[in-house]
Amino acid sequence: MFAYIVRRLALMLVTLVGISIIIFVLLRIVPGNIVDILFDAAGFVDPADKANLEKELGLSQPIIVQYLQWIGGLLHGDLGYSYVSEKPALQEILPRIPITARLAGLALLFSASIGIPLGVISAVHQGTRLDYALRVLSLSGLSLPSFWLGLLILMASVSLFGTMPIFNPNPQTWAEAFAIYAVPAAAVGFRSAALTMRITRSSMLEILRQDFIRTARAKGASERSVNYRHALKNAILPVITVIGIEAAFLIGGLIVTETVFNIPGVARFLVEAIRWRDYPIVQNLVMFIAVVVVVTNFTVDMLYAAIDPRIRYGD
Amino acid sequence: MSAINYDSELKRAGANATRGWRRLTFLAQRYVLGTIGLFIMVIFVWTALSADLIARFDPLSVDSAHRLASPDARHWLGTDSFGRDVWSRIIHGARISLAVGIGSTALGASIGVLIGLASGYLSGWVDLIFQRITDILQALPLLVLALVMSAALGPSLPNTIIAIAIPLIPTVSRVIRANTLALRELPFVEAAKSIGMSESRIAFRHVLPNTMAPLIVLATAQLGSTILTEASLSFLGLGIPEPYPSWGRMLSESAAEYVRVAPWLVIFPGVAISLAVFGTNLFGDALRDILDPRQRG
Numbered sequence: 001m002f003a004y005i006v007r008r009l010a011l012m013l014v015t016l017v018g019i020s021i022i023i024f025v026l027l028r029i030v031p032g033n034i035v036d037i038l039f040d041a042a043g044f045v046d047p048a049d050k051a052n053l054e055k056e057l058g059l060s061q062p063i064i065v066q067y068l069q070w071i072g073g074l075l076h077g078d079l080g081y082s083y084v085s086e087k088p089a090l091q092e093i094l095p096r097i098p099i100t101a102r103l104a105g106l107a108l109l110f111s112a113s114i115g116i117p118l119g120v121i122s123a124v125h126q127g128t129r130l131d132y133a134l135r136v137l138s139l140s141g142l143s144l145p146s147f148w149l150g151l152l153i154l155m156a157s158v159s160l161f162g163t164m165p166i167f168n169p170n171p172q173t174w175a176e177a178f179a180i181y182a183v184p185a186a187a188v189g190f191r192s193a194a195l196t197m198r199i200t201r202s203s204m205l206e207i208l209r210q211d212f213i214r215t216a217r218a219k220g221a222s223e224r225s226v227n228y229r230h231a232l233k234n235a236i237l238p239v240i241t242v243i244g245i246e247a248a249f250l251i252g253g254l255i256v257t258e259t260v261f262n263i264p265g266v267a268r269f270l271v272e273a274i275r276w277r278d279y280p281i282v283q284n285l286v287m288f289i290a291v292v293v294v295v296t297n298f299t300v301d302m303l304y305a306a307i308d309p310r311i312r313y314g315d
Numbered sequence: 316m317s318a319i320n321y322d323s324e325l326k327r328a329g330a331n332a333t334r335g336w337r338r339l340t341f342l343a344q345r346y347v348l349g350t351i352g353l354f355i356m357v358i359f360v361w362t363a364l365s366a367d368l369i370a371r372f373d374p375l376s377v378d379s380a381h382r383l384a385s386p387d388a389r390h391w392l393g394t395d396s397f398g399r400d401v402w403s404r405i406i407h408g409a410r411i412s413l414a415v416g417i418g419s420t421a422l423g424a425s426i427g428v429l430i431g432l433a434s435g436y437l438s439g440w441v442d443l444i445f446q447r448i449t450d451i452l453q454a455l456p457l458l459v460l461a462l463v464m465s466a467a468l469g470p471s472l473p474n475t476i477i478a479i480a481i482p483l484i485p486t487v488s489r490v491i492r493a494n495t496l497a498l499r500e501l502p503f504v505e506a507a508k509s510i511g512m513s514e515s516r517i518a519f520r521h522v523l524p525n526t527m528a529p530l531i532v533l534a535t536a537q538l539g540s541t542i543l544t545e546a547s548l549s550f551l552g553l554g555i556p557e558p559y560p561s562w563g564r565m566l567s568e569s570a571a572e573y574v575r576v577a578p579w580l581v582i583f584p585g586v587a588i589s590l591a592v593f594g595t596n597l598f599g600d601a602l603r604d605i606l607d608p609r610q611r612g
Binding site: 011014015016018019022023026027029132135136139140142143144145147148151152154155158164248249251252255256259270271274275277282286289290293294297 | 348447448450451454455456457458459462463464466467539543546547550551552553563566574575578581582585588589590592593596597600
């Protein structure tokens with residue numbers, strides 16, 4: 001087990017270094033850097049000024065030197081300065097993380113609390129109309145773009161209340177906090193609820209066919225106890241994997257949803273930074289996302305071993 | 316106990332519907348949802364192919380006299396802030412969605428197949444390197460990687476296709492690799508080796524065809540997700556550039572402002588995206604049940 005964990009950690013490190021190189025190079029093959037954008041906007045180009053600014057931002061150095069400076073800084077907790085706001089990147093990124101984390105947490109909660117029960121119901125009633133309806137519902141959940149769902153919610157809010165929810169970092173009332181966080185979270189979580197439901201259903205179907213379920217029924221356990229205590233307990237493992245992977249990949253949905261609802265979280269910030277070619281922000285944010293994904297994957301695998309005694313790593 | 320009617324049981328199991336038209340009607344009855352999905356996909360492809368015939372206006376022509384017109388007999392789905400006909404733009408948008416969907420799925424799947432085959436069949440250090448690259452690509456959410464890629468490449472149709480195809484590679488290569496590893500140990504590969512067949516011939520002529528079923532299932536499943544990713548990228552302004560009528564782009568044009576004044580600008584492009592993706596998802600599910608019975612749920 002110990003050897004396995006060490007090996008996994010080493011592989012995580014290799015992956016993260018690989019990502020840092022890919023992101024760094026990708027961002028620098030972009031035609032035109034921030035200096036070009038600024039000078040285009042100003043309408044005139046004085047080559048000397050431009051060269052000065054490039055030098056000041058460290059863009060004139062060879063790409064390897066730039067990379068090593070970034071990684072060196074990263075290891076000291078120095079993420080560089082945003083080109084746009086000229087503030088330290090860390091100061092720009094940190095306050096936005098809790099907002100996105102709250103949205104992601106709520107979205108996952110939504111996804112698990114809707115997806116798992118509906119998946120169980122769908123599996124128990126396999127082949128019935130209810131099952132069909134739920135399957136169509138979950139497929140439509142996978143088909144609706146979450147930004148469109150967000151826009152529809154805004155539209156409904158306009159026609160019902162005559163106004164749209166506007167983000168306020170310090171909600172005053174419970175209802176306001178709900179509108180600010182829970183509604184966008186539901187728009188993001190709808191897709192992962194659909195996914196959770198699908199996985200729960202197919203995992204449950206597999207378990208329900210097994211002998212110990214028949215035994216449980218034979219000894220007179222109630223339908224409810226068979227479905228939820230005997231079957232779901234054994235079917236939950238793949239569901240946890242999916243929720244774990246979704247936790248990290250939720251960022252895709254959050255990017256568009258934060259844009260629609262105008263929420264100043266890290267996900268929307270990434271898009272803004274990409275548009276502005278604000279390299280220090282983009283590369284650090286992407287690294288942050290990669291760390292979250294890699295650590296989540298690792299945690300899910302460890303959780304596996306903790307939940308299911310049959311799983312042992314590295315023996 | 317009632318007697319078993321063997322004829323009707325056999326008919327229900329499709330025993331006499333083994334080929335041709337009979338087989339198709341049997342499958343259509345058995346997989347109703349899949350048939351609906353196929354129907355939606357056929358309409359989608361047909362719309363894309365004959366967009367010039369179906370559209371009533373030029374999707375790019377600006378008409379300042381009819382800005383933000385609500386749906387009526389002339390403009391079935393209304394017009395946008397430039398007075399462009401929404402119906403015509405959605406019809407032409409099918410071309411872009413289809414081009415990106417098929418283009419990036421085909422590109423991502425073919426690279427993924429080559430990598431997966433090489434990785435599984437050659438193993439050793441080739442496998443090790445490809446596996447690490449796969450790890451790296453999989454550690455970033457699809458949309459994040461596609462965003463950075465399309466920012467790096469610049470907004471255009473081919474670049475959007477590439478930006479969406481790259482994140483697909485690891486998914487495909489993982490599946491093909493796992494299949495290849497299993498197939499490599501089977502007797503027919505050993506037989507091929509024993510009669511002196513070259514490694515590359517075995518890989519392409521014997522192993523590859525046997526990975527086709529999972530590949531087709533996977534590619535169909537990915538088709539919907541590529542269409543969604545293109546819509547998201549264009550919505551964020553980093554996919555298909557103006558003035559091309561991409562469905563995602565149509566929603567991005569400060570859609571939140573139009574929620575109040577021009578709801579048709581928000582509703583219809585979204586319906587188009589959802590329907591296209593829904594159709595491919597329905598069809599993909601049925602295809603998985605037919606081609607890959609082990610995964611049947």
